[in-house]
Amino acid sequence: MSVPALSRTAVDRAALRRDDDEWLAAAWSSGRLLIADPDGRVTISEDDGPSLHLLDTARWEGSGERLLLGVAADGTAYWGAIGDLPRALGARPGDLRMVGGALSDLESGLLVTLVALGNWHASHRYCPRCGAQTEVIQAGWSRRCPVDGSQHFPRTDPAVIVLLHDGGDRALLGRQPTWPKGRYSTIAGFVEAGESAEQAVHREVREETGVLVDDVIYRASQPWPFPQSLMLGYEARVVGGEVGAGDDELEDVRWFDRDELQNDIATLPPNASIAHWLITGWLNRR
Ligand SMILES: [Zn+2]
Numbered sequence: 001m002s003v004p005a006l007s008r009t010a011v012d013r014a015a016l017r018r019d020d021d022e023w024l025a026a027a028w029s030s031g032r033l034l035i036a037d038p039d040g041r042v043t044i045s046e047d048d049g050p051s052l053h054l055l056d057t058a059r060w061e062g063s064g065e066r067l068l069l070g071v072a073a074d075g076t077a078y079w080g081a082i083g084d085l086p087r088a089l090g091a092r093p094g095d096l097r098m099v100g101g102a103l104s105d106l107e108s109g110l111l112v113t114l115v116a117l118g119n120w121h122a123s124h125r126y127c128p129r130c131g132a133q134t135e136v137i138q139a140g141w142s143r144r145c146p147v148d149g150s151q152h153f154p155r156t157d158p159a160v161i162v163l164l165h166d167g168g169d170r171a172l173l174g175r176q177p178t179w180p181k182g183r184y185s186t187i188a189g190f191v192e193a194g195e196s197a198e199q200a201v202h203r204e205v206r207e208e209t210g211v212l213v214d215d216v217i218y219r220a221s222q223p224w225p226f227p228q229s230l231m232l233g234y235e236a237r238v239v240g241g242e243v244g245a246g247d248d249e250l251e252d253v254r255w256f257d258r259d260e261l262q263n264d265i266a267t268l269p270p271n272a273s274i275a276h277w278l279i280t281g282w283l284n285r286r
Contacts, residue, residue, distance in 0.1 A: 005101040005274075006223055007223070010072060010106035011071055011078060018068060034110050035062070035082070036111075037082070054078075067140030069114060096225070097270060120155060123227065129145065129148055132148075134146070141154065156230045159189060159190045159230070160189060160197055160200045161231045161275060162186055162236050163233075163279060164187060164205065164237075172254070173267075174245065175253075183267060183269060186269075188275070205236065209250075210245075211242070212240040217234060
């Protein structure tokens, strides 16, 4: 896969249309709707693979906010809403982590956008300046305070995630105690206030694994809306220090050979994660 699984999309986000009420009304009436529940689950149908259960907007009886997700090349406007999941024969609830890597470019992009917007609205109902309840504007892409007029936008928190290698055939991975048995993954952490992404790479790696790195190379980014992260993916070469789980986050850190990782795919994180993309990308560049 040329880009990480959740960085795929097939719609124009139509940012310039978000204030055009006439256009929005027409786009709603002929649009398609994806509904997620407050926990980010959606209705998934299974044919050849998983696909999202989308409704015609006219069939929706919910009262939640209408969130414009984007417009496809054929002109179809896709909308999202938070509400009760539609029922469909043979369908089941699923979430982005479970199915995001297996959906089409279009559906993966719609779902990640809806989950990100839904999480933001759920936790940003009040004005951070004066505490008044804010109102949704711009087809779900902004909130405005009716008291002081301040405008607020969906928040995204940058985090770095790093594939550590030795310049040869070994990668250094860590494991959190809550993960399924045997799973190891790349090293990740939030970018702190006043810090560059590159500084965060050096700091997080040193804190979590004890090693020093050089040759820090940016690879790609991926939204990870749990609740609001943007993962900035890097590779870095270990050049010093002493390997050991440094803080409370990891219970083990150890080296893996390429052959070991290629033969034991159960070690790897789920394919919706950028960690999976970073590790398999490194493996495939043998
Ligand atoms: Zn206010």
